[in-house]
Amino acid sequence: QVQLVESGGGLVQAGGSLRLSCAASGSIFSINVMGWYRQAPGKQRELVATITSGDSTNYADSVKGRFTISRDNAKNTVYLQMNSLKPEDAAVYFCNANITTKFYTPWSYYWGQGTQVTVSS
Secondary structure, three states: OEEEEEEOOEEEEOOOOEEEEEEEEEOEEEEEEEEEEEEOOOOOOEEEEEEOOOOOEEEOOOOOOOEEEEEEHHHOEEEEEEOOOOHHHOEEEEEEEEEEEOOOOOOEEEEOOOEEEEEEO
């Protein structure tokens, strides 16, 4: 059993910053790619950023230069530092991770429940 729990969301004014965290727990053996997605009301869930086990990163064009993804493998945690926030960044942010468990389960993607980010203008 694996679960991902996000934290750090909240209300921030435009131009401000937030730092999101996502901790994976349970019967984890290894974690490959981790990432952040977001979903605004009435819109599809979209990729924000990903990071590999070797710290290679990818970002959506809309957040390049403003957001930074990182991870702490000892804590099974991925972070998203969000700077220069814009109203269009407002959404529920979801954590995602590719994980295999100590019970030799196939590599699978797991999702967190999401954390709300609200940006006021």
